[in-house]
Amino acid sequence: SGHGQNEVCAFNSLFVQHSSGGPEYAAELQLQPSLETADEDILRQLASDAISCRNGTLCDAPRVQNWTSSLPCIKGIFSDEEICVFTDSNFAQGRGISLVTTPARAQFIASQPAFTSSALIKNVNPDRAHTIPANYKMKEIPGKGMGLEAIRHMKQGQLIMANTPSLMIDYRSFEWLPLQDHQLLQTMAVEYLPEAHQAAIMQLSTHDDVTDMPKDEIISKITSTNSFDITPHREDLEQDYKLFTLFPDIARLNHDCRPNAAYRFDHATMTQKIHALRDILPGEELTLSYTNPSVSRRERQDRLKRLWGFQCGCKSCTQNERRGKESDDRVAQINSLKPKFTDYPSTATAAMAELLINLSRQEGLWETIYLPYTYAALKYNSIGESSMAVKHAHMAMQYGLPLVGNEHSYMIEMATLVDKPSEHWSWRTSLGQSINVVIEE
Numbered sequence: 001s002g003h004g005q006n007e008v009c010a011f012n013s014l015f016v017q018h019s020s021g022g023p024e025y026a027a028e029l030q031l032q033p034s035l036e037t038a039d040e041d042i043l044r045q046l047a048s049d050a051i052s053c054r055n056g057t058l059c060d061a062p063r064v065q066n067w068t069s070s071l072p073c074i075k076g077i078f079s080d081e082e083i084c085v086f087t088d089s090n091f092a093q094g095r096g097i098s099l100v101t102t103p104a105r106a107q108f109i110a111s112q113p114a115f116t117s118s119a120l121i122k123n124v125n126p127d128r129a130h131t132i133p134a135n136y137k138m139k140e141i142p143g144k145g146m147g148l149e150a151i152r153h154m155k156q157g158q159l160i161m162a163n164t165p166s167l168m169i170d171y172r173s174f175e176w177l178p179l180q181d182h183q184l185l186q187t188m189a190v191e192y193l194p195e196a197h198q199a200a201i202m203q204l205s206t207h208d209d210v211t212d213m214p215k216d217e218i219i220s221k222i223t224s225t226n227s228f229d230i231t232p233h234r235e236d237l238e239q240d241y242k243l244f245t246l247f248p249d250i251a252r253l254n255h256d257c258r259p260n261a262a263y264r265f266d267h268a269t270m271t272q273k274i275h276a277l278r279d280i281l282p283g284e285e286l287t288l289s290y291t292n293p294s295v296s297r298r299e300r301q302d303r304l305k306r307l308w309g310f311q312c313g314c315k316s317c318t319q320n321e322r323r324g325k326e327s328d329d330r331v332a333q334i335n336s337l338k339p340k341f342t343d344y345p346s347t348a349t350a351a352m353a354e355l356l357i358n359l360s361r362q363e364g365l366w367e368t369i370y371l372p373y374t375y376a377a378l379k380y381n382s383i384g385e386s387s388m389a390v391k392h393a394h395m396a397m398q399y400g401l402p403l404v405g406n407e408h409s410y411m412i413e414m415a416t417l418v419d420k421p422s423e424h425w426s427w428r429t430s431l432g433q434s435i436n437v438v439i440e441e
Ligand SMILES: C[S@@+](CC[C@H](N)C(=O)[O-])C[C@H]1O[C@@H](n2cnc3c(N)ncnc32)[C@H](O)[C@@H]1O
Pocket: 143, 144, 145, 146, 147, 204, 205, 206, 207, 225, 226, 251, 252, 253, 254, 255, 256, 308, 309, 310, 311, 312, 313, 314
């Protein structure tokens, strides 16, 4: 690209100048720990040069439209493609958003309705939604740092809060760039945001003490302690590369192995939505599960310690040995029953689906309970019990719709079944014939 020819702005070409190695340097980079490859001062100089580029004095105009800035860029070690910082400081009523990604993906994201019809995301973020009374307050939670507490009664399925991202970091930035370059882009992505937004990010939890840490590392700690993995839009051609995404208000939700809330990202509105998994009373802490809840207590605790660095103090993790064992047994039974509904040929029955529902309810696994309700609806319909089928299909939708949306295959099946059970493909399929009722997720 034209950009690459400009020595002032092209980070990777300066890497080459800095070393004595020439073209082999790229190969060297793969072997050395990246922190030793570039001098901090040089990187800083490059960053400030890049800012000058952005102001149009040293470089070409940004190559991607719709962003208030689209620099700096760094070329990947394993790829010819560049990773750049894209900021739109007007996004979400001036709250702003920064992306660290390829120009192609940035262009795709900028074409989403959230960018092209800004009225869509008016009032999405708590600090901009002055007219909507908050459902929660932030407070200190013993042993967990800060957290969010419900201040009103909320119904199962209700939207609790929503947020647009502060930062979205393409996984290619971690994979293609040396750590120091990656951290530099991440820091610049923060620094390009409006000041109030930056301040909110810098106040987020770092889990450990970060006094005396350089800013790049503090920001890395903040993103790794608080970000969600977002699966790319289904029309994005690069499904393998997720987006590590920070939502500054939602980041205050602590983990619980049996949470009362769940998240879902809507690409069109670029909004992470938090819904109530069950009815919530005022005074309850609002929680999400950071990890798969359907594994044993030991496994959950190990994962949380390994991946997040904390000892889980949730109710399910701290209950006594006997109750802990009962919970593990239910989870194991759930996990052995579930495949019977999706494996072919299916040996499952409506009674087994009811058992799965009961176990999930007892265990408080609300996030996935739409699955056994869906199985039950299909099994009842397959034996011609339409009223039971419709009843369970309604339950599947009540729990599933807020979490997976109406385009999810299960929700589509349930909506058609409820409409006319006898015209659904599953109708009486288990009677007198040997067709099995199995649907794909
Ligand atoms: C995304 S932040 C949640 C908000 C955070 N407590 C704060 O003060 O901003 C994740 C961090 O919160 C703490 N945390 C979250 N859930 C926890 C739990 N169940 N037990 C202990 N610490 C928890 C850990 O320090 C974790 O790294």
